[in-house]
Amino acid sequence: MSNFDYDLFVIGAGSGGVRASRIAASHGARVAVAEDYRVGGTCVIRGCVPKKLLVYGAHFAEDLKDARHFGWDVPDCKFDWDRLRDNVQAEVTRLEGLYGQTLENHKVTVFKTRATIAGPQKVRLADGTELTAERILVATGGWPHVPEFPGSEHAITSNEVFHLDKLPKRVVIAGGGYIANEFAGIFNEFGSKVTIVNRGDTILRGYDEQIRDRLLQISMTKGIDFKFNAPFEKIVKNDDGTLTVHLGGCEPIVADAVLVAAGRVPNTKGVGLEEVGVDLDDHGAIKVDESNQSSVPSIYAVGDVTNRIQLTPVAIREGQAFADSVFGGKPTVVDYQNVPSAVFSHPPIGAVGMTEAEARNKLGSIRVYTSDFRAMKNVLAGRNERALYKMVVNAATDQVVGLHMIGPDAPEILQAAAIAVKAGLTKADFDNTVALHPSMAEELVLLK
Known part of the structure; x- marks a missing residue:
């Protein structure tokens, strides 16, 4: 039997911490996780999930107006912020419960309190309780940066x-x-x-x-x-x-x-990292190697606290890779090339790979294809808003090295297209794919 209280102690029950805890436990590790706010982390509690629900709510403002052009007799509608806010928070609470249930189902011990590092293999809870762990994973995420100025x-x-x-x-x-x-x-x-x-x-x-x-x-x-x-x-x-x-x-x-x-900064203040010799960069992020290991061999970190790519799916990948590598006997390294991203603006943006400027800088000779069009729905609704799709191609190899889109449902379309960029497919591969008509996505295989 191990001389430690736990094989793994995770500080932070966000996306990366929960995934690492669950997978490590499934590999047979004795796991505990501490969270001083709510299980689920920034994404679920006060980030991408509630924000996307607000985005959905906001879209109805235009959809209700546009519906009149499609034959619907829609009266002038009043927006109720209180109702949307409360419904969103109810959904957040539901998801928080599911995350907690997932940890419980995998027999992960959850401490709903703040935890700090008290030694290379020791953590201290807010009430002073000290626990030992063979390995510690820091997954405390990021925190909004507020510049200092009067008021x-x-x-x-x-x-x-x-x-x-x-x-x-x-x-x-x-x-x-x-x-x-x-x-x-x-x-x-x-x-x-x-x-x-x-x-x-x-x-x-x-x-x-x-x-x-x-x-x-x-x-x-x-x-x-x-x-x-x-x-x-x-x-x-x-x-x-x-x-x-x-x-x-x-x-x-x-x-x-x-x-x-x-912007957001790594949430490392007051965690006890520097006191035990964990190296931080100039932004306060934990320096880790490709195995998510810090300068202290028993302490690891994943997610926004490492300030590599601040995206929830990346944190999840890192948490999975850590658990599989350390506890599952399956050494795994996260690939950070061609990670897709989205901006849920109005209209939304989807992007993967190199921008035109980056490609010119790195490759020199490139070809750029664009499609600038009005979505069919916007035409009938009388909206002049235009979508723009852009493909960046390596002229020497015909490989598609970047896709950038703004328009209705751009992130939904980009997710599938990102597979092609990740796989290294060529412009000819896109051209050889039959268009799905009528759709906005067909523009990707019709670019000239």
């Missing part, structure tokens, strides 16, 4: 936005990344006046330039206001509860809520 305490982050008491009539959103653009689309469709404030001059860094320019154009057409090169100076809370946002180079903006979406 920053009056702003909210993506942690709090799902619990607003009422729908703000005017929202200022700080940031230009995917979270900022997603919530801009959500609140705009709910009827709020939305202003995105960006200290730089670009939205969605890392995405293809044509695609992000198209989103900017469509967003402005929908009524979203953008302020570029406008750093926050201060937020002043007024006597009536409203907020005045003071920006560099811009007139002050009065708002009912300010959402800071300025």
Whole structure:
């Protein structure tokens, strides 16, 4: 028998931590996991799942109007934020229960409290209880970054936005990344006046330039206001509860809520990592090797806390790879090439592989194919909003090295197309595939 209380102790019951716990336990390990908030982590509790439900709710604003063009006599409808908020939270609670049940079914011990590292093979619970484990896995995820400026305490982050008491009539959103653009689309469709404030001059860094320019154009057409090169100076809370946002180079903006979406940082503060010699990078992320092992051999880490690729499916892959490698006798390394991603903006974006700029930089000779079209539904609905599909091809090999899309259902279409890019298929392979007509996805096999 082992001299340790557990073979594996996991700190953090998010997507990566739950997957690692479940798989390690299925391999016969004695596993415990500690979570100081709610089982499920950022994605399930206050991230991609509740956000996607809000995105679905926001889409009805346009769908109800468009339905009239398709013969439906739809009256003017009123949106009820309280009802959607409460329904979303009920679904989150349901999912939290399923995650907890999964751990219970695999005989994983769950401590619903904070845990910190007290030694290379020791953890300390909030009540002072100390437990030993042969291996410790840190899966504490990321945390919203709020820059320091006067009045920053009056702003909210993506942690709090799902619990607003009422729908703000005017929202200022700080940031230009995917979270900022997603919530801009959500609140705009709910009827709020939305202003995105960006200290730089670009939205969605890392995405293809044509695609992000198209989103900017469509967003402005929908009524979203953008302020570029406008750093926050201060937020002043007024006597009536409203907020005045003071920006560099811009007139002050009065708002009912300010959402800071300025990126996420690894959640490593106060975990006890540095005290036991775990190396962190300049951003506070845990440095790990390809086996998810830190500088302390008994301590591992997966997910956003390592700041490799901050995506839930990547954290799940890393958790699975860790458990299979360490406890299942199946050494597994996660492949980070051609990881697809999406922005659930209005309209949404899907992307995989290299952007045009990246491909030109790396490959030199490339071919680029685009399709710029109005979706059939938009035509009949009288909407001028256009979709844009873009394929980047290595001219020397004909291999498709990047796909970038913006338009209705782009992420749903991109998921299947990402398989082709991951498999290294060529433009000729796409051309040889018969189109599925009439569909938006057929544009991918008709690019000339």
